[in-house]
Amino acid sequence: MDDRGTNSADRLNEALDATKPSGRIERVFGSWEFFKLWIAQVISATGDWLGLIAIISLAERISDGSEGTAIALVLGARIAPGFFLATAAGVIVDRLNRKRVMLVCDIGRAAVLFTLPFVDTIYGLVIASFILEIFTMLWSPAKEAIVPSLVPKDKLTTANSLNVAAAYGMFPVAAGLAALLAKFSERFADEGWVHTWQLNEEGLAFYVDGLSFLATALIVSTIVYRRRTPAERTAGERGKWDLGGALRELREGWRFIAVNPIVRAVNVGLATAVIGGGMLVPLGAIFVDEVISGEPADFNLVLFALGCGMAVGVISASVLQNKINRAKAFPFALVLAGGALFVAGSASVLGVVVPVIAVVGFAAGPIYVLGFTLLHENVDDDLRGRVFSALLVVVRFCMLIALAVAPIVSELLDSLSNRLWDGEIGIGDLTVRVPGVRLTLWLSSTIIVAAGLLASWSLRTGSGAFLSETAGVVKESAE
Numbered sequence: 290m291d292d293r294g295t296n297s298a299d300r301l302n303e304a305l306d307a308t309k310p311s312g313r314i315e316r317v318f319g320s321w322e323f324f325k326l327w328i329a330q331v332i333s334a335t336g337d338w339l340g341l342i343a344i345i346s347l348a349e350r351i352s353d354g355s356e357g358t359a360i361a362l363v364l365g366a367r368i369a370p371g372f373f374l375a376t377a378a379g380v381i382v383d384r385l386n387r388k389r390v391m392l393v394c395d396i397g398r399a400a401v402l403f404t405l406p407f408v409d410t411i412y413g414l415v416i417a418s419f420i421l422e423i424f425t426m427l428w429s430p431a432k433e434a435i436v437p438s439l440v441p442k443d444k445l446t447t448a449n450s451l452n453v454a455a456a457y458g459m460f461p462v463a464a465g466l467a468a469l470l471a472k473f474s475e476r477f478a479d480e481g482w483v484h485t486w487q488l489n490e491e492g493l494a495f496y497v498d499g500l501s502f503l504a505t506a507l508i509v510s511t512i513v514y515r516r517r518t519p520a521e522r523t524a525g526e527r528g529k530w531d532l533g534g535a536l537r538e539l540r541e542g543w544r545f546i547a548v549n550p551i552v553r554a555v556n557v558g559l560a561t562a563v564i565g566g567g568m569l570v571p572l573g574a575i576f577v578d579e580v581i582s583g584e585p586a587d588f589n590l591v592l593f594a595l596g597c598g599m600a601v602g603v604i605s606a607s608v609l610q611n612k613i614n615r616a617k618a619f620p621f622a623l624v625l626a627g628g629a630l631f632v633a634g635s636a637s638v639l640g641v642v643v644p645v646i647a648v649v650g651f652a653a654g655p656i657y658v659l660g661f662t663l664l665h666e667n668v669d670d671d672l673r674g675r676v677f678s679a680l681l682v683v684v685r686f687c688m689l690i691a692l693a694v695a696p697i698v699s700e701l702l703d704s705l706s707n708r709l710w711d712g713e714i715g716i717g718d719l720t721v722r723v724p725g726v727r728l729t730l731w732l733s734s735t736i737i738v739a740a741g742l743l744a745s746w747s748l749r750t751g752s753g754a755f756l757s758e759t760a761g762v763v764k765e766s767a768e
Contacts, residue, residue: 598650
């Protein structure tokens with residue numbers, strides 16, 4: 290038995306028992322130890338988003354004329370490993386000391402990020418992105434696994450909500466920080482030491498990102514929780530080393546999605562929302578450069594508007610969720626997001642694009658809140674785990690499509706537009722430029738609107754048949 294681990298557990302249990310509810314931190318977060326973990330997550334998530342924005346910007350700058358393909362390769366290296374290896378990563382974490390895994394991953398990510406300012410090839414950027422994703426893929430399940438050891442059972446729901454806020458709420462903060470670093474780097478652009486240490490826009494972002502992970506490691510090192518003994522770490526099932534688990538979950542999830550109209554509507558709606566919103570990340574930089582003719586900082590402003598809109602939308606949906614008809618509001622949010630994305634893709638002035646993109650975010654946020662609530666309310670407990678597991682795999686797969694495939698589609702449509710219309714379409718006296726990036730955003734928005742209309746029809750006509758279909762699936766699964 291690990292006496293040190295037992296003593297840590299005793300100290301933690303005594304702390305938890307002694308703080309019911311003696312202070313504001315304990316009442317909100319459950320314990321000081323989880324509060325420290327949450328702060329670490331906030332810093333880590335900010336670093337993740339900042340690094341992603343900087344990597345996209347660097348890939349565009351060193352792409353040598355093939356921005357879409359370069360961004361697709363780099364983002365594919367960030368997304369693909371998690372999709373195919375997530376099951377194996379979870380098993381690895383279960384075999385090791387989770388706190389030590391988090392520390393190694395944070396230090397490893399910092400080391401990679403400190404080298405990124407000196408990377409000047411797409412292949413080097415792809416390799417670095419792949420390594421970063423491996424570390425992230427190990428860090429996340431290790432973090433999730435220790436949460437139940439840090440908070441009382443009655444605080445787990447609150448803890449999970451706070452985790453989601455930390456993961457996604459830092460996106461606008463990171464986008465705003467990226468914009469500030471870009472402006473700051475312009476002030477010293479002509480200095481020799483700036484070139485020596487690569488303290489340009491991307492370089493500064495990578496250095497700040499690396500420091501954020503070192504700060505996260507320092508905070509994690511102070512967390513006290515019950516450590517498992519070696520026997521407990523090796524007592525789990527050993528048949529879980531299954532790299533095809535994600536693909537099987539995907540097939541099973543699609544089966545349930547196809548059987549039940551409500552599950553189908555929510556899953557398809559969420560998936561298409563991820564595709565449409567995700568396309569803004571790799572295509573936003575190209576759109577700002579080619580259509581708006583803006584500066585790199587303008588792209589960060591677009592991302593900041595998207596993140597702020599999502600934050601306001603999520604808060605609004607959470608506050609009003611008991612006062613709105615979710616079955617009607619969910620498809621409406623999809624149609625609104627798709628329509629706003631179409632308007633944003635049609636605009637050519639930053640002053641129009643930024644507020645409209647904020648509307649896209651405002652509509653996209655409630656899509657998640659309302660969609661998950663619909664699933665919680667309408668999916669039987671026997672199916673809920675499989676449905677949500679499949680949903681997460683589907684969402685990740687759609688994010689892979691959005692980040693990796695969208696730039697390639699943009700380049701193909703750009704070539705087609707130049708060949709058919711010379712890149713422009715005349716409407717009376719008005720000439721509209723139709724580069725590939727604009728056509729891709731139009732296509733994405735059309736898909737989202739169509740998904741919203743389909744979801745509206747499916748939710749309206751399928752509610753009555755839900756219980757009988759679900760009962761049949763449960764019976765068949767049991768047999």
